[in-house]
Amino acid sequence: MKVLIAEDHALFREALGNLVKQIIPGIEVWETAKYAETFALLENTPEIDLIILDLDLPDADWEDGMRKLREINQNIKIVIISASEDNQTIRRASEYHIVGYIPKSFDPKILSSALKIVFDGGTYAPISAVQHRDGAYEQRQQFAVAHNNLTQRQTQVLRLVGEGKSNKQIAYEMQVSEATVKLHINALLRTLGVTNRTQAVITAQKLGLI
Secondary structure: OEEEEEOOOHHHHHHHHHHHHHHOOOOEEEEEOOHHHHHHHHHHOOOOOEEEEOOOOOOOOHHHHHHHHHHHOOOOEEEEEEOOOOHHHHHHHHOOOOOEEEEOOOOHHHHHHHHHHHHOOOOEOOHHHHOOOOOOHHHHHHHHHHHOOOOHHHHHHHHHHHOOOOHHHHHHHHOOOHHHHHHHHHHHHHHHOOOOHHHHHHHHHHOOOO
């Protein structure tokens, strides 16, 4: 697999590259710091599978940059990593058929989990962008948790998921089958009102469950 990291801050770009290599050993990582460099590389290296893109590269407006990227390659997967957590920006970026939007403010473990979801063929967006966007959402979350208390087993699974462990690792540690772990995780997602493991961890942290 070949991944291009387009990020103008050298230290963050290097750290992100190292994280990607930890997630997928043997992955080939390319790096650029501007939109112009990114366009040129994609035109000359069409076999790039995925771009991890900072929207705010210094040489172009991000929407102009996204349009140009799609002109060069309509099908390439794009993951946004941005300092902006504005829901309007996230929704506008999603119009360019991105497969992920990950805020830079995320804890490294959450960032890693979000990238794993994308590399596994899924999509990722912050919970605030995929749930109901009215101000009462967090209250509804807290109500749901208060009135649908997690079982002791579900809380244990949630803690292990938060540590980044796979279903197989969780099953081994809890001495249960992977099928049982999946049932617990599905119950967690329903209780927390989220759609994937990473969102479950983020929500649980916000609510003080882990």
